[in-house]
Amino acid sequence: MLVRPHKGATHGALGRTLPHASLTRRTRSMGGSSADIEALLVDVTDPDNPTPGMLPAIFRDIVGRLDAAGLPYAVVGRIALTLHEQARFIGGIEIVADLEPDGHKDAAEFVRATQARFAAHMDPHQCRRPIDLNLRACTCATEAGLLAEAVTHPWFGVPARLASAEHLLWLWCSSDAPDHPVDAAALIAGGTVDLHRVQALLRETDDIEGKGRRRLRLTIGDAVLSTTFSFSRFMAERRAQLAPDRRPVWRLQPEANGDRDDP
Numbered sequence: 001m002l003v004r005p006h007k008g009a010t011h012g013a014l015g016r017t018l019p020h021a022s023l024t025r026r027t028r029s030m031g032g033s034s035a036d037i038e039a040l041l042v043d044v045t046d047p048d049n050p051t052p053g054m055l056p057a058i059f060r061d062i063v064g065r066l067d068a069a070g071l072p073y074a075v076v077g078r079i080a081l082t083l084h085e086q087a088r089f090i091g092g093i094e095i096v097a098d099l100e101p102d103g104h105k106d107a108a109e110f111v112r113a114t115q116a117r118f119a120a121h122m123d124p125h126q127c128r129r130p131i132d133l134n135l136r137a138c139t140c141a142t143e144a145g146l147l148a149e150a151v152t153h154p155w156f157g158v159p160a161r162l163a164s165a166e167h168l169l170w171l172w173c174s175s176d177a178p179d180h181p182v183d184a185a186a187l188i189a190g191g192t193v194d195l196h197r198v199q200a201l202l203r204e205t206d207d208i209e210g211k212g213r214r215r216l217r218l219t220i221g222d223a224v225l226s227t228t229f230s231f232s233r234f235m236a237e238r239r240a241q242l243a244p245d246r247r248p249v250w251r252l253q254p255e256a257n258g259d260r261d262d263p
Contacts (some may be wrong), residue, residue: 031192032119033148034155036081037086043129052091055131056156058114059093062133063160066097067109073097074150074163076171080182083153085190092132096163098144099137106137139174142205146170165193170201173215181219188223195220 002236018032038056043049059079064074074080077094099107111133113120122130136145169187172180187193195216202212 007198007259031083031085032087032188034157037244038081038156040087040089041246042132046128046206051121051127051131052159054091054118055090055093056124059131059156060158061117061136061161062093062095062110062114063158064138065113066095067159067174069106071097071099071106072144072147074147074161074167075155076168078183079155080163080168081187083151083162084168092134094144095135096138096147097135104137107137121127136171140205142201143167143171146201151213158242165239166197166201169193169195169198169216169219170205170212173198173219174203174205175211176211176215181222184215184219185222185226188220201242 003236031065034056038053041052041055063075074096076096077092078090079093080263082088097107114133118131120126124130138147146164146167147161149164151165152159152161152165154160155162165187169184170247172184172187190194199213199216202216206212
């Protein structure tokens, strides 16, 4: 029999008491679209630089090669994060594929072919801020299984397989890359990821020290703090808009006491 935890319960190794809704997948989508990404593909230091705007074309090229070869894959990184959260500026493409022994050679050829076609925007000798393309094999059987959960979605004008929220969070908690904690916290704050599932995945792949699960706990804390801070700031700004002359009671009391004459 399945026993559901009551609201506000402490959830096992997560070690925190959080609202139940924050630990389950919400039905509403809070994500953006590839059009939102395209709107941000501008070099603010050099608006005439065409390289950032070439990312969609490079994306379509490499995805087309993978589809033609019939290789299972999932787009990860901030491109996939946009499906679950808001869009951010993106300067690179990250893809994970289930590569057989012969597939590694094919993948390397795909990357070289794409780089040759878009050398003016991917070769560091030809442009100042080249677009990076990272196509790698799955790190373990768990990640290979997560490829099956990728969501096929129209992205930059072509159907593409975008990694699930659980795949992204598992990946970011399995690594100590400097930008992963920020992206992971944003994903959790968006409320589209099943934290119980990610915890179970990390239990399968974690090292003896449990670093991945420790990163998950820290990231949950960061997400809760950022969400609480944002809500508090929003309410403070809202109150100021509704009543600009309103002053908190704790400020009024000292002033009242100071104006009163001693007997």
